[in-house]
Amino acid sequence: MELRDLRKSFGKTEIIRGASLAVNAGERVAVIGPNGAGKSTLFNLISGRFAPTSGEVLLNGQRIDGKRPFEINRLGLSRSFQITNIFPKLSVFENLRCGVLWSLGYRYTFLKFLADLDDANERAEQLLEMIKLDKKRDVLAMNLTYAEQRALEIGITIAGGAGVILLDEPTAGMSKSETRRFIELIKEVTVGKTLLTVEHDMGVVFGLADKIAVVVYGEVIAFDRPEAVRSNQRVQEAYLGSHVADAQVARP
Numbered sequence: 001m002e003l004r005d006l007r008k009s010f011g012k013t014e015i016i017r018g019a020s021l022a023v024n025a026g027e028r029v030a031v032i033g034p035n036g037a038g039k040s041t042l043f044n045l046i047s048g049r050f051a052p053t054s055g056e057v058l059l060n061g062q063r064i065d066g067k068r069p070f071e072i073n074r075l076g077l078s079r080s081f082q083i084t085n086i087f088p089k090l091s092v093f094e095n096l097r098c099g100v101l102w103s104l105g106y107r108y109t110f111l112k113f114l115a116d117l118d119d120a121n122e123r124a125e126q127l128l129e130m131i132k133l134d135k136k137r138d139v140l141a142m143n144l145t146y147a148e149q150r151a152l153e154i155g156i157t158i159a160g161g162a163g164v165i166l167l168d169e170p171t172a173g174m175s176k177s178e179t180r181r182f183i184e185l186i187k188e189v190t191v192g193k194t195l196l197t198v199e200h201d202m203g204v205v206f207g208l209a210d211k212i213a214v215v216v217y218g219e220v221i222a223f224d225r226p227e228a229v230r231s232n233q234r235v236q237e238a239y240l241g242s243h244v245a246d247a248q249v250a251r252p
């Protein structure tokens with residue numbers, strides 16, 4: 001997955017200001033940066049929610065910028081849409097099956113649907129075990145705990161077998177012990193896949209990431225192994241600068 005001099009303006013304000021990044025297949029990357037730096041906007045550009053103002057996004061060497069989210073999904077990039085994407089009144093198994101069928105391109109093609117239903121059921125059963133919710137197979141999604149719902153969301157995200165997975169703060173709102181377990185789960189289900197997460201929690205960053213991309217004012221100012229990023233002068237200055245700025249804003 002590669003970004004080349006990516007730019008995005010909202011009105012007259014340039015929010016993404018020439019971001020470049022080359023993520024190798026199979027790497028787990030945490031995208032960090034101060035509030036408002038443009039991390040979510042970058043994810044929106046990669047997943048096709050927004051079209052860039054200029055620059056390129058490549059997936060497996062193919063340009064995907066300007067394509068629609070479902071087209072990008074079919075090309076092998078899947079983004080978690082948080083728990084709003086879960087059907088609360090369907091069971092865990094049914095939610096996963098929907099994820100599988102959607103990824104196979106089903107909408108209302110009923111005959112095709114019936115022919116392939118066995119495969120979808122089998123895949124949904126596999127996913128159920130992968131996200132460790134097999135004991136909750138027939139529980140309605142709305143009756144799961146928060147952490148279980150987030151696990152289900154990951155299951156739906158990986159349902160189609162995409163090679164590149166984007167997760168936006170996957171452990172947000174979890175307790176420390178839930179977070180620890182969840183990091184392990186994410187690692188397990190993304191083995192061999194390329195993973196990008198937007199993350200604020202440094203425990204998650206260092207527990208999960210092979211590499212860290214630091215976004216500041218719409219640019220990737222560092223992209224390296226965690227230890228190297230930690231000692232990077234520019235990163236320290238950017239974080240210190242933003243903390244000082246926050247503290248000044250916070251002062252009455």
Ligand SMILES: Nc1ncnc2c1ncn2[C@@H]1O[C@H](COP(=O)(O)OP(=O)(O)OP(=O)(O)O)[C@@H](O)[C@H]1O
Nearest residue numbers: 010011015033034035036037038039040041042198
């Ligand atoms: N659709 C939009 N229209 C106008 N401005 C936007 C839009 N989306 C984001 N922005 C602006 O772009 C800037 C970057 O926002 P973004 O959400 O990408 O930052 P972030 O790094 O994800 O922040 P946080 O860590 O707080 O989630 C912000 O100033 C935000 O107000």
